[in-house]
Amino acid sequence: xxxxxxxxxSSSVKASLVNAETGKTVSSxxxxxxxxxIIAVKPGWAEQDPESWWEYLKCSTAEVLNESGISSAEIKAxxxxxxMHGLVCVDKDQKVLRPSIIWCDSRAVPYGExxxxxxxxxxxxxxxxxxxxxxxxxxxxxxxxxEPDVYSRIHKIMLPGDYIAxxxxxxxxxxxxxxxxxxxxxxxxxxLAGFLMDYxxxxxxxxxxxxxxxxxxxxxxxxxxxxLGLKEGIPITYRAGDQPNNALSLNVFxxxxxxxxxxxxGVVYGVNGEVNYDPQSRVNTFAHVNHQADQTRxxxxxxxxxxxxxxxxxxxxxxxxxxxxxxxxxxASKAPIGSAGISILPFGNGAERMLNNKExxxxxxxxxxxxxxxxxxxxxxxxxxxxxxxxxxxxxxxxGIPVKKIHAGHANMFLxxxxxxxxxxxxxxxxxxxxxxxxxxxxKGAGIGAGIYKDNNEAFATLEKLDVIEPNIxxxxxxxxxxxxxxxxxxxxxxx
Numbered sequence: 001x002x003x004x005x006x007x008x009x010s011s012s013v014k015a016s017l018v019n020a021e022t023g024k025t026v027s028s029x030x031x032x033x034x035x036x037x038i039i040a041v042k043p044g045w046a047e048q049d050p051e052s053w054w055e056y057l058k059c060s061t062a063e064v065l066n067e068s069g070i071s072s073a074e075i076k077a078x079x080x081x082x083x084m085h086g087l088v089c090v091d092k093d094q095k096v097l098r099p100s101i102i103w104c105d106s107r108a109v110p111y112g113e114x115x116x117x118x119x120x121x122x123x124x125x126x127x128x129x130x131x132x133x134x135x136x137x138x139x140x141x142x143x144x145x146x147e148p149d150v151y152s153r154i155h156k157i158m159l160p161g162d163y164i165a166x167x168x169x170x171x172x173x174x175x176x177x178x179x180x181x182x183x184x185x186x187x188x189x190x191x192l193a194g195f196l197m198d199y200x201x202x203x204x205x206x207x208x209x210x211x212x213x214x215x216x217x218x219x220x221x222x223x224x225x226x227x228l229g230l231k232e233g234i235p236i237t238y239r240a241g242d243q244p245n246n247a248l249s250l251n252v253f254x255x256x257x258x259x260x261x262x263x264x265x266g267v268v269y270g271v272n273g274e275v276n277y278d279p280q281s282r283v284n285t286f287a288h289v290n291h292q293a294d295q296t297r298x299x300x301x302x303x304x305x306x307x308x309x310x311x312x313x314x315x316x317x318x319x320x321x322x323x324x325x326x327x328x329x330x331x332a333s334k335a336p337i338g339s340a341g342i343s344i345l346p347f348g349n350g351a352e353r354m355l356n357n358k359e360x361x362x363x364x365x366x367x368x369x370x371x372x373x374x375x376x377x378x379x380x381x382x383x384x385x386x387x388x389x390x391x392x393x394x395x396x397x398x399x400g401i402p403v404k405k406i407h408a409g410h411a412n413m414f415l416x417x418x419x420x421x422x423x424x425x426x427x428x429x430x431x432x433x434x435x436x437x438x439x440x441x442x443x444k445g446a447g448i449g450a451g452i453y454k455d456n457n458e459a460f461a462t463l464e465k466l467d468v469i470e471p472n473i474x475x476x477x478x479x480x481x482x483x484x485x486x487x488x489x490x491x492x493x494x495x496x
Contacts, residue, residue, distance in 0.1 A: 005443030013056035023462030029063035079446030082161030084241035108138035136182030169218025214449035237449030249441025250407035262413035266307030338482035344384035
């Protein structure tokens with residue numbers, strides 16, 4: 001008995017086959033092998049053809065079936081993870097009307113800002129838990145104004161995962177979690193946000209039927225079964241955006257649990273058990289995968305643009321030529337905690353929402369030409385990234401999320417001992433590293449939705465824990481002092 005998970009990213013589409021009994025991944029594949037094309041007709045625009053996602057899905061499905069050698073009749077359920085905040089528009093024949101406006105497209109920012117100011121910050125934050133911002137609803141407003149012919153032919157709007165589910169099953173539906181990430185959900189009224197729909201002039205008929213995140217959401221049609229080499233009738237029983245799904249993949253379901261990633265950009269995603277928001281809207285809040293009317297489970301999402309990209313820049317421009325990341329970590333370990341007074345503000349990858357959308361740039365503070373060298377700067381870069389995480393975690397704790405344990409995949413910045421130890425030391429949290437990814441999580445989510453697993457604990461009982469990093473109590477004050485110095489320099493920079 002097997003489960004099939006898809007992760008629909010903007011770079012590639014990955015498929016994984018998971019043995020439901022053992023929890024082990026038997027085969028994984030992704031396409032394209034080079035990064036997927038993003039259409040950028042104008043500066044700040046980013047679009048993708050949804051048909052390309054389907055083609056990549058076909059290729060990855062064929063590879064995992066061929067590599068595993070299993071019969072598709074043994075696949076009992078399908079789960080879908082997908083890039084968040086995208087907009088797909090289809091007509092009555094389920095034909096795509098225009099390329100998808102994806103998550104990193106910024107054309108809708110003025111629409112969201114105007115809605116926020118017109119409707120009132122208090123109204124938006126108390127009902128939507130976010131500013132309408134650059135999310136899916138605001139992207140639809142852009143189409144309504146600039147492409148009225150397209151808008152007039154829209155039968156349903158969808159998120160990328162909804163589109164893939166439609167292609168598999170012929171059924172159009174969505175989830176509360178999905179609607180919340182598009183900023184269509186009213187958490188105070190526990191229904192579609194009618195006041196926002198009215199403001200933008202959207203008819204509620206554009207919104208797909210709502211189904212639970214863990215439930216049957218359609219079955220693979222005969223035509224698609226023949227196209228993909230699957231068996232007709234396999235149910236789709238789970239879908240979620242990539243960040244809620246990453247948390248699910250790490251078995252993060254309950255209040256106070258945290259999932260984190262630290263690639264080019266960094267994410268800290270915490271589960272809150274009460275409806276709350278940041279008055280300054282420095283973090284985003286969406287319905288988590290297990291949110292229900294009688295069980296509040298909200299995912300508070302902190303995104304930091306300037307994380308691993310700083311470490312990469314240091315490697316290219318500061319570290320000795322040809323050095324590996326491992327060797328960089330060894331070099332950095334020669335510097336003491338606090339990098340002998342150097343602080344690096346890692347915000348050189350655009351405006352940071354956590355900093356009220358200010359674009360302060362990256363800067364190095366405190367260099368002494370007589371005592372500092374490359375190893376101090378390399379360490380200070382990693383510490384600066386960690387301290388930006390700590391700054392955001394402080395915001396989350398103010399919202400009622402106690403950060404005691406951080407779950408993360410064993411990848412990217414979490415491969416660095418200095419990064420891990422600094423994060424544990426400055427937050428006081430235990431860090432647990434796991435071997436998992438989004439497509440594997442989606443497969444196990446499908447197992448929950450299909451009733452193969454009774455709950456998340458059974459689904460993730462075999463999740464492989466690779467390492468546990470405990471805070472070093474003896475060094476806690478050194479980390480606290482270094483963070484206080486970094487925070488003081490950040491606040492001075494923001495005041496300028």
